[in-house]
Amino acid sequence: MRFHALALAACLVLPGLAIFEDDAYHVDYHHALVGLPKHDTTFFQQPYAGSKASLLYTLSQKQVIAAVNPKDGALVWRQRLSGQRGMLRAGEEQDTVVSATGDSITAWSASDGRLAWEARMNGATVEDLEILEQEDGITNVDSKDAIILLGGGSPSVRRLDGKTGRVKWVYTDTSGDIPFQVSTSPTTVYYISLHTPILGGSKLKVTSLSPITGKKLDQYTLSSEGEIQSREHILFAGANTAAPLLAWTDKSNKVLKVNIIGTKGVSTFAPPSTDVVEKIILHAPNRVNSLAHFLVEYQTTAGHSAEIYHVDLKKNTISKAYSLPELGGKGTFTTTTSDANVYFTRITKDELTVVSSASHGILGRWPIKGLPSLAAAHPVHGVSEVVVKSGSASAVRSAVLFSNGQWVLVRNGEVAWQRPEFLSDTVSAVWAELPEEEALAHELEVEGHQNVFAAYIHRVKRHVRDLEHFPAWLQNIPNQILSNLLGKSQENAIGDIQHDTFGFHKLVVVATEPGRLAALDVGSRGKLLWNIDLQQYAPEATFVRPSLKASRGYVEVKDEGFEGSLLVNTTTGGLLSPKDIDLQPPVTSDAQTFVAFDLVDGELKGFFGTDYSSDPVWTFNPPDGEKIVNFASRPVKDPVASIGKVLGDRRVLYKYLNPNLVLVTAVLKSTHTASFYLLDSASGELLHAISHHDVDVSRPIPSTFSENWFSYSLTIDSTSDPASRGYQLVVAELFESDIPDDRGPLGASSNSSTLQPSSATGDVAKPYVLSQTYQIAEEISHMTVTQTKQGITSRELLVTLPSSNAIVGIPRHIIDPRRPVGRDPTTSEATEGLTKYTPFIFIDPKWHLNHKYEVIGIKGVITSESGLESTSLVFAYGQDIFGTRVAPSFAFDVLGKGFNKVQMLLTVAALFVGVLFVAPLVGRKQINSLWTM
Amino acid sequence: MxxxxxxxxxxxxxxxxxxxxxxxxxxxxxxxxxxxxxxxxxxxxxxxxxxxxxxxxxxxxxxxxxxxxxxxxxxxxxxxxxxxxxxxxxxxxxxxxxxxxxxxxxxxxxxxxxxxxxxxxxxxxxxxxxxxxxxxxxKYFFQERSGFSPLSFLKNPMILMALFSMVLIFGMPYLMENMDPETKAEFEEMQKKSPLGGGGNPAAQIQNFDLASWMAGKTDQGSSSRGQSPAPQSKKRG
Structure with missing residues (x-):
């Protein structure tokens, strides 16, 4: 059990650097997101037959299947699928939900999300998936089979066993038509395909199949070529209703044609109003035993209306029953079945109404108590559960997706919970200062630019103005003391952002892929402050991947999709024009110029200033056809507390501290090589190069740079049978010289330049690079380093482990490249805290920042200093949002929860009592000793 | 399965x-x-x-x-x-x-x-x-907070030593008082024989007890108790 021994050894050398149990869930926060739910794959369903409560299931646009508890919005389970265009279906009274993406059909246990069965259709893509509710009118309660439609070369319909996923029968379509959908009725399986002649639109071809044998029973074609030009024109191909429907429209939404599948008749309807209809949506119940009623929703630019139709099963006719009046603004409808009855719920911004499909009388009406977060949004789609007692709706709950990306559960008109699902598309995030701090910084700057007297007057005025907060502060003191003594967490009590003594409150501005911008307050457990659509500021732009840059008071948004940049106020989310911002005076004098660099056409180029059109100052092109995949540079703000490293014998190794260092990662696919080049970005000079072989270059190679050290991680490729396998973490540290107390070739000179090396040395001062490689058990997808105010606190390497769904902080001393190899550390090395090198780093669960949370799909982690030197703020984004605070050298400058204030007071009191008793004793003794002298 | x-x-x-x-x-x-x-x-x-x-x-x-x-x-x-x-x-x-x-x-x-x-x-x-x-x-993610408990406080060897010496200092003189006269005389004889044994009466010793220096950690037992094993002379007795 060598592994165990190693793990144990690793555990022993480490000091406990974990999260305290009472801090967990208080200092950190996690938005376990699903992604925007899709309309046809979201439903309420009992997790098993006979269950009293139902769960809310969804397959989102991010291909995540999730079960959400409708009570509080908590996630019960979720699974990420690969592939595009997923489908999710559930049979009535089944304990599984069945999903399909790409070529795989998977049944998941509905209550706990475990895999029930999986079927792979090699190469083919699943076009549609239905559950066979009834077979010849009889419901098979035990397990309901799935009917799938496969696309690809030869489309086929297959029936899969509901218990094992085994194929029961196959019907192959050789006509060359485009497969569209399958639909089932109690007696027949319908396969709908699009027959497209060379010219004109598509005809709908319906093939009926026997559910038992899969043999073709009948086939007919509907002449829809006048209307259907593309797939979007087919509105609905009805799932398991007693009378499945097929509805389509034309390009301009001027006509609605409905066919009862299995019959050849087509009913034609016209939209109710003369306004241009933007969208027609058909809502129909999907249960076998429900009434054959359906609702057609017409959306116009001004409002929305609906008409309810009834299907006469005997005569095979469709007739309009009644219509719901047009309402201004946007809204949506949901369908609910209860026994055989069908109810439609109309959800608008302000109101929720329930009607029965049979008559137009309103069964229930609830005004929606609006939340500020939903103010500018409208409902997009939703699902509902309705309880109807004696002819009136007594309760209704609807899970509604709003246009601002919030998934909200409205229970009887009140918002029970909301999930900010739009955040799952986050692609970039930046830290922004709070408005109060910005204001103070501005005031101080004003003082700095005045003469002494004016500055003094200004400061006195400012302090007098600050006095207005004094009474409130005074009033608050008793409360604060009380809550402190009772050990209540102060952080949670902070309502407004002003009382932020420790600087834990900061804003993070995030941008999502579809062009949404939002601000989160990291001090209030990631509370959403504002959320805007960038489209409103740049109507003609399409956002691809917005990038952000924070400046004082505003955030600059750039995107490939449009020219220039947008300036957005960090406090309100409002648009600023460049003239609103008083441009800061340039920090540098005119004599100084900056060299900026970027990746241009696969080469790294340095330019004077930010003008990328001019000729580059330097160009770096890796040798042998290697391709640059990534580069990492030191953070803009990277304070270094000490320029040297003090050794055990009191000598000093000087750090190579160059602010312009860049680490370039280049790969060569054919030879499985990854090379790393250390450049000076001012001169473009190559300082150091490392090359690794047997690297799987198709996997992520993250790298990071901080202070005088950098780190990167690799996956070893198995094709050439390397000696070791798995994943490697490499850490390298740069020193001015390998000899202690020596400052290298530039030691004596007071000035040096990387652009013009001094004649004495003849060459640029190259760093002495010390590196060590460690084996780790898991792949790293992203890495970064903690940041603190002064840089005194030791740093921690934050790595994202996608397979464990974790973010781990590896202490710096564990990955110190100066760990002695092959021998025990000497006494002086031991005093430095160095331990013997072990090739394997065991990732201690105590290093997990996310502890019991599971963070999935993390794209990036950003860190920031807080008001305390000991503490660094961490924010991770991607599919999930996660944030926490880390103290790599323990919280040495703040009292933690372990500090018992009551106990301290008791100790003081006890000592005081002790003094009272002892004082007379001592006094008597002193007098006695004077007398006996 | x-x-x-x-x-x-x-x-x-x-x-x-x-x-x-x-x-x-x-x-x-x-x-x-x-x-x-x-x-x-x-x-x-x-x-x-x-x-x-x-x-x-x-x-x-x-x-x-x-x-x-x-x-x-x-x-x-x-x-x-x-x-x-x-x-x-x-x-x-x-x-x-x-x-x-x-x-x-x-x-x-x-x-x-x-x-x-x-x-x-x-x-x-x-x-x-x-x-x-x-x-x-x-997997254990959390770190235990080292809380305060009176038992762990008592387990501290320093505290144990202090308590023990406290018992000796205060308890020994009373023990001596309560001894029967013969044994006491015998004991005193033994003390006198001992080259390092200090004389004087125990009551005075207690009154001379330097609490301040004792609290500062100087466990100066010889001066305060005759019943103790031989100890150097107290500097306060000069």
């Missing part, structure tokens, strides 16, 4: 690719039925790893595994599992027959060692092989 997942594995049969099952047995360390749905297994060799989700029967099913040497790991939020090396190869069952069949071999492996450095075998066989994955232990 085993039979059910074996039959599951038997569903897909592709000629040139192996299939096998990783199974988590119920042990004292872990009850696999309590594991979260996010538990999954990865099979890494080159390129993106193969991923299998946890099934209802506590297994991970891998299909269509091409021949090669794989690093298998089970990722779970609450429990750590040992890593496994799995080799898939095509072999002739009967030599010279030309008919090739998949062979799956599994061993324990050690991260940070050579890949050839294999541990115990974890199974060997054809398609549908079941490899058991052992749980190493529960």
């Amino acid at each position: 085993r039979a059910s997942h074996l039959s599951l594995a038997g569903l897909v049969s592709i000629a040139s690719a192996a299939r096998f099952v990783l199974h988590i047995p119920t042990t004292q360390v872990v009850n696999p039925s309590t594991l979260t749905a996010s538990t999954h297994a990865t099979l890494q060799s080159s390129g993106p790893p193969l991923i299998a989700h946890l099934t209802r029967s506590n297994t991970f099913n891998f299909y269509n595994v091409t021949p090669g040497s794989y690093f298998a790991a089970v990722h779970c939020r609450d429990v750590a599992f040992e890593p496994i090396r799995i080799d898939v190869s095509l072999e002739e069952i009967v030599e010279g027959s030309g008919e090739k069949k998949e062979m799956i071999r599994a061993w324990q492996t050690f991260i940070g060692n050579e890949w050839e450095n294999k541990g115990e075998s974890r199974g060997e066989g054809g398609n549908g092989l079941v490899v058991e994955v052992k749980a190493i232990g529960q």
Whole structure:
């Protein structure tokens, strides 16, 4: 059990650097997101037959299947699928939900999300998936089979066993038509395909199949070529209703044609109003035993209306029953079945109404108590559960997706919970200062630019103005003391952002892929402050991947999709024009110029200033056809507390501290090589190069740079049978010289330049690079380093482990490249805290920042200093949002929860009592000793 | 239960690719039925790893595994599992027959060692092989706060020493008082004989007791108690 021994050894050398149990869930926060739910794959369903409560299931646009508890919005389970265009279906009274993406059909246990069965259709893509509710009118309660439609070369319909996923029968379509959908009725399986002649639109071809044998029973074609030009024109191909429907429209939404599948008749309807209809949506119940009623929703630019139709099963006719009046603004409808009855719920911004499909009388009406977060949004789609007692709706709950990306559960008109699902598309995030701090910084700057007297007057005025907060502060003191003594967490009590003594409150501005911008307050457990659509500021732009840059008071948004940049106020989310911002005076004098660099056409180029059109100052092109995949540079703000490293014998190794260092990662696919080049970005000079072989270059190679050290991680490729396998973490540290107390070739000179090396040395001062490689058990997808105010606190390497769904902080001393190899550390090395090198780093669960949370799909982690030197703020984004605070050298400058204030007071009191008793004793003794002298 | 997942594995049969099952047995360390749905297994060799989700029967099913040497790991939020090396190869069952069949071999492996450095075998066989994955232990994420408890305070050796000397200082004189006269005389005789034994009367000693220096940690016992073992003279007695 060598592994165990190693793990144990690793555990022993480490000091406990974990999260305290009472801090967990208080200092950190996690938005376990699903992604925007899709309309046809979201439903309420009992997790098993006979269950009293139902769960809310969804397959989102991010291909995540999730079960959400409708009570509080908590996630019960979720699974990420690969592939595009997923489908999710559930049979009535089944304990599984069945999903399909790409070529795989998977049944998941509905209550706990475990895999029930999986079927792979090699190469083919699943076009549609239905559950066979009834077979010849009889419901098979035990397990309901799935009917799938496969696309690809030869489309086929297959029936899969509901218990094992085994194929029961196959019907192959050789006509060359485009497969569209399958639909089932109690007696027949319908396969709908699009027959497209060379010219004109598509005809709908319906093939009926026997559910038992899969043999073709009948086939007919509907002449829809006048209307259907593309797939979007087919509105609905009805799932398991007693009378499945097929509805389509034309390009301009001027006509609605409905066919009862299995019959050849087509009913034609016209939209109710003369306004241009933007969208027609058909809502129909999907249960076998429900009434054959359906609702057609017409959306116009001004409002929305609906008409309810009834299907006469005997005569095979469709007739309009009644219509719901047009309402201004946007809204949506949901369908609910209860026994055989069908109810439609109309959800608008302000109101929720329930009607029965049979008559137009309103069964229930609830005004929606609006939340500020939903103010500018409208409902997009939703699902509902309705309880109807004696002819009136007594309760209704609807899970509604709003246009601002919030998934909200409205229970009887009140918002029970909301999930900010739009955040799952986050692609970039930046830290922004709070408005109060910005204001103070501005005031101080004003003082700095005045003469002494004016500055003094200004400061006195400012302090007098600050006095207005004094009474409130005074009033608050008793409360604060009380809550402190009772050990209540102060952080949670902070309502407004002003009382932020420790600087834990900061804003993070995030941008999502579809062009949404939002601000989160990291001090209030990631509370959403504002959320805007960038489209409103740049109507003609399409956002691809917005990038952000924070400046004082505003955030600059750039995107490939449009020219220039947008300036957005960090406090309100409002648009600023460049003239609103008083441009800061340039920090540098005119004599100084900056060299900026970027990746241009696969080469790294340095330019004077930010003008990328001019000729580059330097160009770096890796040798042998290697391709640059990534580069990492030191953070803009990277304070270094000490320029040297003090050794055990009191000598000093000087750090190579160059602010312009860049680490370039280049790969060569054919030879499985990854090379790393250390450049000076001012001169473009190559300082150091490392090359690794047997690297799987198709996997992520993250790298990071901080202070005088950098780190990167690799996956070893198995094709050439390397000696070791798995994943490697490499850490390298740069020193001015390998000899202690020596400052290298530039030691004596007071000035040096990387652009013009001094004649004495003849060459640029190259760093002495010390590196060590460690084996780790898991792949790293992203890495970064903690940041603190002064840089005194030791740093921690934050790595994202996608397979464990974790973010781990590896202490710096564990990955110190100066760990002695092959021998025990000497006494002086031991005093430095160095331990013997072990090739394997065991990732201690105590290093997990996310502890019991599971963070999935993390794209990036950003860190920031807080008001305390000991503490660094961490924010991770991607599919999930996660944030926490880390103290790599323990919280040495703040009292933690372990500090018992009551106990301290008791100790003081006890000592005081002790003094009272002892004082007379001592006094008597002193007098006695004077007398006996 | 085993039979059910074996039959599951038997569903897909592709000629040139192996299939096998990783199974988590119920042990004292872990009850696999309590594991979260996010538990999954990865099979890494080159390129993106193969991923299998946890099934209802506590297994991970891998299909269509091409021949090669794989690093298998089970990722779970609450429990750590040992890593496994799995080799898939095509072999002739009967030599010279030309008919090739998949062979799956599994061993324990050690991260940070050579890949050839294999541990115990974890199974060997054809398609549908079941490899058991052992749980190493529960993961503990949190650090205990060292709280205050009077018992731990009393366990401190310094405190114990102080308490002991306190008992001697205050208790000894009273013990002496209560002794019967003969024994007392004998004891005093013994004290006088002792070259280092200090004289004086115990009451005066107590009054001369320097509490301040005692509290400062100078456990100066000789001056305050005659009953003690010999101790240097108190400097306060001058």
